[in-house]
Amino acid sequence: MDSERIVNNYARTLSFSVVLFGMEPYSGKKAKAMLKQNDKVIKAYEVAIPLEAEKTFGRSDKLVFRLQCYFYFWKKEIITDKPMILSIVTGNKKKHHFYFSGADIK
Numbered sequence: 001m002d003s004e005r006i007v008n009n010y011a012r013t014l015s016f017s018v019v020l021f022g023m024e025p026y027s028g029k030k031a032k033a034m035l036k037q038n039d040k041v042i043k044a045y046e047v048a049i050p051l052e053a054e055k056t057f058g059r060s061d062k063l064v065f066r067l068q069c070y071f072y073f074w075k076k077e078i079i080t081d082k083p084m085i086l087s088i089v090t091g092n093k094k095k096h097h098f099y100f101s102g103a104d105i106k
Helices: 002-011
Strands: 013-022 032-037 040-043 046-048 054-057 063-074 084-089 095-100
Touching: 013 084, 013 095, 063 084
Parallel strands: none
Antiparallel strands: 013 063, 032 040, 032 084, 046 063, 054 063, 084 095
């Protein structure tokens, strides 16, 4: 069954749901994500980003664009009880970094 295969694949992953904001509607296109643990760099095996960002208003009622992104990594490549940094570089070369205490991830 396809649905069983899909569920089984995702059960073996560590997934991150990240909201990115930008000044351009396609600022998140071609985003690349990696996890860093100590000296180890782990690339996302799958990246899911909507084709278009949704319009919203940021600080000072300025128009910005919002993207709900998902990044998937194989659990077997990660030491889950160690800290990690999720680094995302978007198509427009903007860098975003998120720190996670591995012990707190469920």
